[in-house]
Amino acid sequence: MSLLEVKNVRKIYSTRFSGNKVVALSDVNMTVEEGEFVAIMGESGSGKTTLLNIIAAMDDATSGDIFLNGTNIKDIKEHKLAEFRRREFGFVFQEFNLLDTFSIGDNIRLPLVLDDHKSKEIDDIVIPLAGKLGIKEILDKYPYEVSGGEKQRAACCRAVVMKPKLLLADEPTGSLDSKSTGEVLHLLEELHASGQTILLVTHSVKAASHASRVLFIKDGEVYHQLYRGDLSNHEFYNRISDSLQVLLGGR
Amino acid sequence: MRNVYFKIAVNAISKKRIVYIPYIFSTAIMGMVLYILISLSLDQDTSAMFGGQALAILSKIGSIVFFLLSMIFNIYISFFVTRGRNKEYAVLNVLGMEKKHLLKIIFIENIILSIAGSVIGIVGGVVFYKLIQLSLIKYMGGEINYRLTFSFIAVLIVLASYAAVYAIISVIQIIMLYVLKPVEYMKSGSKGEKKGKLYLFFAILGVAILVVAYKLESSIPPDLRIRTFMGDTTKKFVFASILIVVATYLIFVFGSVAVLSSIKKFKWFFYRKLNFINLSTLAYRMRRSAIGLGTICILSTLAIILTAALLTFITSADDYLATIVPESFTLEVTDDEGAETLMTYLDDYTNNSSSTQGVYDALPLLIRIQAGRIIENATVKQGDDLDMVYIIDEASYSSLTEIDPDIDNNEFGLIAKDKIKSFHDMDGMEHKLVNLDSSPKLESVYGSVNLLVYPGDIDMLLDYYLSNDVRYVSVIKGGDTVLWADKERIESEKESFREEFKRTTIYIVDVDGTYEAQYRAYLEVSGIVGISNTHSSTGEAMEFIGLYKGLTFLCTIILFLFIIMVSVTLYYKNLFEGIEDASNYEVMRKLGMDDKLINRTVYIQMTFSLILPIALAAFHALFSERYVIGVIKTVNPYVQRSFQYLTVFSTILAIVLYFFIGILASRTYIKIVKGQKKDD
Structure with a gap:
């Protein structure tokens, strides 16, 4: 059984007054296996983020089903959704989404606190993890006091602190310079190597080249997919670029 | 081009309706109340009201106070x-608009806002003025007149006040515009909580200043007299008040952050879901919202003091009236003819003979008791204790005080400031004295002189004097000594003396009806031949009632202003915090925070930010007691000392009121925070 199964997912937005309909996702089918690092690529407006939100149960699909470990997300009751999201998913966003009201350390602790962990337990989890991700020194600082790369590493740390089944990353390198981008991608690779399943949404070929499989989404459908196989990052980068050219050329 | 500025200004206002509409209405309400107060002070119908002259003066003072506060x-x-407009100005500036153009936009915006506020305010004022005036006439008494009035002068003053306010606002905005650095405002990043050792220092300084201020207020003597309270005491109180304002802001701005940061150190407490989110959010928010909370605290202090003072005043008013006007009037009738005329008149006037409440005989004797002895050949000095002693019988005392004096035959009762246990008469005979309480009614008949209560009736007392070798007896009437007699004279003129005493009869008359009716009756009765030494406090009572009702009205208006101020402050505080926090809550929702938890954190934070200012305000109010009571005593010297209880009561009232305002404000906040979810 796949960890994540997306079956015939369709999402149509209709405007409130005119009733115009916009098809964001027409018919998406895909799976993610446990331990996989999958990247979803596509142009702006292709429906990548919509798909990610539907998978994370933050948006409803017009039709179709999402299964996580065999559980249909639709069947989860409204009042259990927040807990489900907290325990099953980790999130990394393009704009880091660290809260200004908390220090870096407290930002990381937040999911554990929301999950009613004891304070000692929390530090037993957070401090070694922060050490592993190289942000132990900035735990007491506030988000405005650290660099973009450090913020995103902290966000990654927060995303995996609950040991989620699936780490969802939406353009995690979109707001970073090339050095920080390299650091964050390396971090994602390390997390993947330690067994974390990752679903990355990006339009950056460089970011996607770190994944083990890349899905191309176009006009609301999964149009094509590439497996890394034994290719190096560089070789995989070239393959992705070629596919993108075909994808764009096919317009 | 001019049109462009106008369009930008109008667009800004219409797009931010959620901000500008409550603003326009709050300024309009202030314009409306100002119009009403000025019209009241100018309208002749107001002065014609019962107690209306006091109200007109109070309205004039009130309009000045109201104008300054608003x-x-x-x-x-x-x-x-x-707030937030600077970013917009920065963008327009970068896009090529010069500061003078931005100035035009600000100017047009202020013109629109002031016209909208003043027009709605004046229209509302004209409409509600008649309604308020009619209710006031009904409340205070007077002739109802349905003629619609419109005060052109009030309109002019309201317009001038709007012009003044917006001129000041424009000047501040111009200064802010000229120091505007576009690049800084266009940076989006928000800042986190700032830490600093100075926070603790300023927090301690705030507490220290507060302690000094409270000590200053406590050093005000508990029984202020008008003379002392007008001078140094007022200076002391004003200085203490300034210290309290400074301390309040220091405590909120620095103290709150210092305390919250300290609590965060207790990890077992801090790392609990609600505490974690609330403490972090509050510590972060406090830097900005602390000023707002300080303002709410100051406004609440004023509102609580005003409510408690008003309630103290209202609850003491009846006591005061009962003291100064226990009956319609008192008179002394010196002959039977006068008494007859009076009774006929009263029967005619009231058709009810029960309106005469009591007829009291008194034997006004002038004796002097000093150091427990009656002094021979004493000269009368006004103001000396026990210089003048009236002697009344036991029955009169009981009837005027409703107290059974319980004195034995060899004792006298004494009502005097000095508590004396016994005295010797000039023959060396010792008489025991039982100290008795006075009553307002007793004082209204005899004045605040010393009284000896004789155990028996006055005839018996006279016989006692005549048979017991008393050498000196002087009889006074109406403050003058009419008879002074030694033993020989008493013996020789025994009968005429008894006659003189008998003729001095004091009537207490209570006419049914309003104080105005009682006053008219008094004026008529005091003109009857044979009636002398008349007294009535109904005129004073009428003045007091006018003042009391006028003050009640004015305080209610000012309380209304405070409620509007607190509501508006809370509304804006929540509106802008909601806008700023919306993205944070969205992130927390993504991280697994449910809506129930969001609601709970919002309500807890709201409770915290309302309870703190009210709690501190209650302390401020309690410490102001001595001075406030002093001020009330200038109007009502018989004020009851219930200010503290009424302060607690007013605080509870404020909490109930804020609870409802808080719920409304929280809903606005939650709506904004959750609205973010739908917009995504």
Whole structure:
């Protein structure tokens, strides 16, 4: 059984007054296996983020089903959704989404606190993890006091602190310079190597080249997919670029 | 081009309706109340009301106080309203608009806001003025007149006040515009909580200043007299008040952050879901919202003091009236003819003979008791204790005080400031004295002189004097000594003396009806031949009632202003915090925070930010007691000392009121925070 199964997912937005309909996702089918690092690529407006939100149960699909470990997300009751999201998913966003009201350390602790962990337990989890991700020194600082790369590493740390089944990353390198981008991608690779399943949404070929499989989404459908196989990052980068050219050329 | 500025200004206002509409209405309400107060002070119908002259003067003072308070508040709120506009000006500046063009936009915006506020305010004022005036006439008494009135002068003054307020606001905005650095405002990143050792220092300083201020207020003597309270005491109180304002802001701005940061150190407490989110959010928010909370605290202090003072005043008013007007009037009738005329008159006037409440005989004897002895050949000095002693019988005392004096045959009762246990008469005979209580009614008949209560009736007392070798007896009437007699004279003129005493009869008359009717009756009766030494406090009572009702009205208006101020401050505080926090809550929702938890955190934070200012305000109010009571005593010297209980009661009232305002404000906040979810 796949960890994540997306079956015939369709999402149509209709405007409130005119009733115009916009098809964001027409018919998406895909799976993610446990331990996989999958990247979803596509142009702006292709429906990548919509798909990610539907998978994370933050948006409803017009039709179709999402299964996580065999559980249909639709069947989860409204009042259990927040807990489900907290325990099953980790999130990394393009704009880091660290809260200004908390220090870096407290930002990381937040999911554990929301999950009613004891304070000692929390530090037993957070401090070694922060050490592993190289942000132990900035735990007491506030988000405005650290660099973009450090913020995103902290966000990654927060995303995996609950040991989620699936780490969802939406353009995690979109707001970073090339050095920080390299650091964050390396971090994602390390997390993947330690067994974390990752679903990355990006339009950056460089970011996607770190994944083990890349899905191309176009006009609301999964149009094509590439497996890394034994290719190096560089070789995989070239393959992705070629596919993108075909994808764009096919317009 | 001019049109462009106008369009930008109008667009800004219409797009931010959620900000500007409450602003326009709050300024309009202030304009409306100002119009009503000025019209009341100018309208002749007001002065014609029962107690209307006091009301007209109070309205005039009230309109000045109201104008000053609303002006400060308007300027303060304008900072809220224009918050976030600087970023917009910065963008327009970068896009090529010069500062003088931005100035035009600001100017047009202020013109629109002031016209909208003043027009709605004046229209509302004209409409509600008649309604308020009619209710006031009904409340205070007077002739109802349905003629519609419109005060052109009031309109002019209201317009001038708007012009003044917006001129000040414009000047502040111009200064802010000229120091505007576009690049800084276009940076989006928000800042986190700032830490600093100075926070603790300023927090301690705030507490220290507060302690000094409270000590100063406590050093005000508990029984202020008008003379002392007008001078140094007022200076002391004003100084203490300034210290309290400074301390309040220091405590909120620095103390709150210092305390919250300290609590965060207790990990077992801090790392609990609700505490974690609330403490972090509050510590972060406090830097900005602390000023707002300090303002709410100051406004609440004023509101609580005003409510408690008003309630103290209202609850003491009847006691005061009962003291100064226990009956319609008192008179002394010196002959039977006068008594007859009086009774006929009263029967005619009231058709009810029961309106005569009591007829009391008194034997006004002038004796002097010093150091427990009656002094021979004493000269009368006004003001000396026990110089003048009236002697009344036991029955009169009981009837006037409703107290059974319980004195034995060899004793006298004494009502005097000095508590004396016994005295010797000039023959060396010792008489025991039982100290008795006075009553307002007793004082109204005899004045605040010393009284000896004789155990028996006055005839017996006279016989006692005549048979017991008393050498000196002087009889006074109406403050003059009419008879002074030694033993020989008493013997020789025994009968005429008894006659003189008998003729001095004091009537207490209570006519049914309003004080105005009682006063008219008094004026008529005091003109009857044979009636002398008349007294009535109904005129004073009428003045007091006018003042009391006028003050009640004015205080209610000012309380209304405070409620509007607190509501508007809370509304804007929540509106802008909601806008700023919306993205944070969205992130927390993504991280697994449910809506129930969001609601709970919002309500807890709201409770915290309302309870703190009210709690501190209650302390401020309690410490102001001595001075406030002093001020009330200038109007009502018989004020009851219930200010503290009424302060607690007013605080509870404020909490109930804020609870409802808080719920409304929290809903606005939650709506904004959750609205973010739908917009995504």
